[in-house]
Amino acid sequence: MSETQAVTPSTRGPLAIIAGAGDFPPRLASIAAGQGRPVYVAALDGAADPTAFGAAELNIYRLGQLGRLLDELRRREVAELVLIGSLPRPSFAALRPEASTLKYLPHFAKAFRGGDDHLLRGVVSFFEGQGFTVQGPADIAPAMTAPAGALGRRAASPDQKALIARGFELLAALSPFDVGQAAILADHRVIAIEAAEGTDAMIRRVAEMVASGRLRIAKGDGVLVKAPKDGQDLRVDMPAIGPQTLRLVSEAGLSGIGLRAGRVLIGDGAALGKLADQAGLFVEGVP
Amino acid sequence: MSETQAVTPSTRGPLAIIAGAGDFPPRLASIAAGQGRPVYVAALDGAADPTAFGAAELNIYRLGQLGRLLDELRRREVAELVLIGSLPRPSFAALRPEASTLKYLPHFAKAFRGGDDHLLRGVVSFFEGQGFTVQGPADIAPAMTAPAGALGRRAASPDQKALIARGFELLAALSPFDVGQAAILADHRVIAIEAAEGTDAMIRRVAEMVASGRLRIAKGDGVLVKAPKDGQDLRVDMPAIGPQTLRLVSEAGLSGIGLRAGRVLIGDGAALGKLADQAGLFVEGVP
Numbered sequence: 001m002s003e004t005q006a007v008t009p010s011t012r013g014p015l016a017i018i019a020g021a022g023d024f025p026p027r028l029a030s031i032a033a034g035q036g037r038p039v040y041v042a043a044l045d046g047a048a049d050p051t052a053f054g055a056a057e058l059n060i061y062r063l064g065q066l067g068r069l070l071d072e073l074r075r076r077e078v079a080e081l082v083l084i085g086s087l088p089r090p091s092f093a094a095l096r097p098e099a100s101t102l103k104y105l106p107h108f109a110k111a112f113r114g115g116d117d118h119l120l121r122g123v124v125s126f127f128e129g130q131g132f133t134v135q136g137p138a139d140i141a142p143a144m145t146a147p148a149g150a151l152g153r154r155a156a157s158p159d160q161k162a163l164i165a166r167g168f169e170l171l172a173a174l175s176p177f178d179v180g181q182a183a184i185l186a187d188h189r190v191i192a193i194e195a196a197e198g199t200d201a202m203i204r205r206v207a208e209m210v211a212s213g214r215l216r217i218a219k220g221d222g223v224l225v226k227a228p229k230d231g232q233d234l235r236v237d238m239p240a241i242g243p244q245t246l247r248l249v250s251e252a253g254l255s256g257i258g259l260r261a262g263r264v265l266i267g268d269g270a271a272l273g274k275l276a277d278q279a280g281l282f283v284e285g286v287p
Numbered sequence: 288m289s290e291t292q293a294v295t296p297s298t299r300g301p302l303a304i305i306a307g308a309g310d311f312p313p314r315l316a317s318i319a320a321g322q323g324r325p326v327y328v329a330a331l332d333g334a335a336d337p338t339a340f341g342a343a344e345l346n347i348y349r350l351g352q353l354g355r356l357l358d359e360l361r362r363r364e365v366a367e368l369v370l371i372g373s374l375p376r377p378s379f380a381a382l383r384p385e386a387s388t389l390k391y392l393p394h395f396a397k398a399f400r401g402g403d404d405h406l407l408r409g410v411v412s413f414f415e416g417q418g419f420t421v422q423g424p425a426d427i428a429p430a431m432t433a434p435a436g437a438l439g440r441r442a443a444s445p446d447q448k449a450l451i452a453r454g455f456e457l458l459a460a461l462s463p464f465d466v467g468q469a470a471i472l473a474d475h476r477v478i479a480i481e482a483a484e485g486t487d488a489m490i491r492r493v494a495e496m497v498a499s500g501r502l503r504i505a506k507g508d509g510v511l512v513k514a515p516k517d518g519q520d521l522r523v524d525m526p527a528i529g530p531q532t533l534r535l536v537s538e539a540g541l542s543g544i545g546l547r548a549g550r551v552l553i554g555d556g557a558a559l560g561k562l563a564d565q566a567g568l569f570v571e572g573v574p
Contacts, residue, residue, distance in 0.1 A: 166464075173460045177453075179477035190466035193480040196502055197492055205484055205492070215483055 014038035015140065016078040017056075018069075019048040020085025023242065024137065024144065024267050026052040028084055031141040040076055042069055046094055047087050062093075067100025070130060080133045082140060083123065083236045120237045136235035137265060144269075145238070148261040151269060151283035152276035156256060160223055163188075164258030164286060167225030175230040181239045184254065186222035191215065199226065199241075200248055207252035222254035228263050240265035246275050246283075256282030301325035302427065303365040304343075305356075306335040307372025311424065311431065311527070311554050313339040315371055318428040327363055329356055333381055334374050349380075354387025357417060367420045369427060370410065370523045407524045423522035424552060431556075432525070435548040438556060438570035439563035443543060447510055450475075451545030451573060454512030462517040468526045471541065473509035478502065486513065486528075487535055494539035509541035515550050527552035533562050533570075543569030 015037050019025035025041070025048055032039050033056065041058040043050045050060055061069050073081070097105060107126050124134050138145050149155070156164060163185045170190060174180030182194040184206050191209075194202040203224065209215035226239050241257065241264060249257055256276075259266070262285075266272050276283045302324050306312035312328070312335055319326050320343065328345040330337045337347055348356050360368065384392060394413050411421050425432050436442070443451060450472045457477060461467030469481040471493050478496075481489040490511065496502035513526050528544065528551060536544055543563075546553070549572075553559050563570045 170461075170464050170466075173464065174457075174480075177457050177460065177477050179457075179480070183482075189483070190464050191483045193461075193466070193482050195470075195480050196476070196478045196496060201492075205488075209483060 013080065014040055014076055014078050015135075016040045016042060016073055016076075016081040018042045018044065018081055018083045019053075020044050020083075020087040021047040021049070022085050023052075024240065024265060025085040026054075027144060027267055028082060028137050028141055029053050029056050031144070035140075040073075040078060042072075044085075044087065048085060063095050064097040064101055066104055067098055067102075071100065073132070078132070080135050081127060082135050082137055083127075084137050120233055124233060124236055134235050136238065138234060138238065138262065142262070144265055144267055145262050146241075146259040146264045146266050146283070146285040147269060148285045148287045151266070151285065152273035152281075154256070154276065154280065154282040156223075156258065156282045156284040157220070160220070160255060160258075160282065161284070161286075163221075163223050164225055164284065167223065167258060168227055168260070168286070171225065171227050172230065178229065181229060182224060182226040184222065184224050184252075186215075186217045186254070191217075191222075199224075199239075200244065203245070203248040203252050203254075206254075207248065210253050217253045220255050222252070223256055223258050224249050224254055225258045226264055227260040234263060238263065238265045240267075241272075241283075242267060243272065243275055246272065246279055246281060250279040250281060254281075256284060258284050258286055261285035261287045300367065301327055301363055301365050302422075303327045303329060303360055303363075303368040305329045305331065305368055305370045306340075307331050307370075307374045308334040308336070309372050310339075310529070311552060312372040313341075314431060314554055315369060315424050315428055316340050316343050318431070322427075327360075327365060329359075331372075331374065335372060350382050351384040351388055353391055354385055354389075358387065360419070365419070367422050368414060369422050369424055370414075371424050407520055411520060411523055421522050423525065425521060425525065425549065429549070431552055431554055432549050433528075433546040433551045433553050433570070433572040434556060435572045435574045438553070438572065439560035439568075441543070441563065441567065441569040443510075443545065443569045443571040444507070447507070447542060447545075447569065448571070448573075450508075450510050451512055451571065454510065454545060455514055455547070455573070458512065458514050459517065465516065468516060469511060469513040471509065471511050471539075473502075473504045473541070478504075478509075486511075486526075487531065490532070490535040490539050490541075493541070494535065497540050504540050507542050509539070510543055510545050511536050511541055512545045513551055514547035521550060525550065525552045527554075528559075528570075529554060530559065530562055533559065533566055533568060537566040537568060541568075543571060545571050545573055548572035548574045 015032050017029050029039050039056045041053050041056045043060045045060050045062045127134050167183050167185050170183050171180050179195050182199045184192040192202045192206050302319050304316050316326050326343045328340050328343045330347045332347050332349045414421050454470050454472050458467050466482050469486045471479040479489045479493050
């Protein structure tokens with residue numbers, strides 16, 4: 001292997017992290033900095049917590065300041081960026097475009113029609129069209145995704161694994177419809193399927209059915225499955241779980257979580273495994 | 288055609304209606320009586336309203352009195368029966384089997400594992416095993432199902448029809464998983480998929496997302512689709528809508544409902560069409 005080949009894009013030059021809400025963006029910034037790369041954080045106003053990034057260079061941007069962000073990325077000779085973190089529905093004021101952003105609007109107006117995939121593809125293609133390489137969090141920090149096998153001490157039983165496999169088949173069947181990142185199965189049945197409400201709301205729905213006696217889930221039964229849709233762009237739209245997911249799964253009386261290994265964000269795996277152990281849940285990564 | 292062939296099962300001898308809750312059982316009893324057939328109603332205790340059946344001969348049965356019901360059906364020389372109406376989760380007392388019912392329990396114990404389809408197949412096979420012919424409401428009263436085309440004055444637009452067709456494709460893709468009788472689509476996307484929560488709860492979920500601003504549905508957009516699963520036994524498990532469905536669809540701000548014609552129960556089509564007109568909704572039966 002020549003020395004030129006050894007210099008891969010992910011080890012070269014500064015990395016920009018366009019950061020939404022949650023723990024994932026600071027964690028990614030910290031891992032990238034630990035790899036010796038200069039990191040520049042563009043914290044999205046109203047979403048990212050700008051105090052969570054330690055010593056990283058950081059500016060806050062409204063969505064309407066896209067033009068200003070591009071100028072700054074070029075000034076810093078950034079070639080690679082990552083979009084990570086959740087984005088609450090932006091306020092009208094946040095969207096209000098500055099003069100330097102107006103010219104980019106037609107691109108996004110087109111992308112706003114259709115499913116989530118369509119919109120996110122539009123965002124990726126925009127940055128690529130501006131000459132940037134869009135990396136996924138898994139490209140920079142593979143340890144932030146679900147590993148294969150059990151995350152904590154508890155592993156899924158053969159029955160639980162069969163239920164997980166069935167759930168993945170279900171999600172695959174939904175993929176062509178650009179829906180279905182998660183589902184809950186119990187008692188050999190599909191109990192809930194996620195659409196626009198999101199994973200947390202879906203788990204809460206099952207918890208309510210159990211609490212009201214409409215649904216019984218036996219001990220050791222009941223799994224949440226989560227996996228990307230076929231063709232989902234994992235660079236900007238990788239499914240994710242976190243401590244809140246585990247809490248809700250535990251409250252709903254499920255036995256654990258099945259994830260596509262390497263294809264679902266978990267953030268801090270050690271912390272999550274510990275939480276799973278405390279709650280008596282399995283978190284199983286399936287290759 | 289010989290005279291023997293003209294005497295079809297549905298015009299011969301008494302019809303037993305094993306009746307659960309709701310308006311469908313009395314309506315079916317009235318239509319069957321209007322066809323000149325003797326009708327015997329077995330009203331399930333705690334579910335059917337025994338006063339709703341007019342002059343029909345009727346007895347009330349707990350589920351645990353299955354043996355007694357079979358004896359009565361044989362005494363009346365009933366060859367055909369229909370199971371219709373909804374069945375709330377039965378109390379433990381209702382299930383307590385009489386001596387004459389005990390011997391049938393192993394059949395049902397086996398049927399209780401697996402999905403809804405499995406359980407209902409078990410009920411049908413039980414009555415068939417006892418020598419009865421199980422008819423569907425549509426066999427007796429086709430007018431109780433969704434007709435092809437618009438039910439009221441309002442018809443689905445080409446865009447709305449495209450959304451309905453997409454919804455039916457989604458439900459077909461879910462069929463192998465024994466789930467998904469209904470879904471809601473809007474803005475070219477799948478918004479909600481029904482699983483264990485039932486259709487009403489699914490519509491309410493969309494109404495709540497709209498009310499909280501998490502979801503916007505434009506005027507004229509948004510449809511509920513409802514269709515049987517492939518292989519669903521329409522004799523005992525035909526999907527249904529009613530006035531409550533229309534109310535919820537209207538509250539959620541959807542534009543209408545797409546149904547598989549002839550394969551979804553609507554009960555009183557004239558009354559439902561009038562309600563749809565009042566609410567400004569379409570109810571479209573798709574062949």
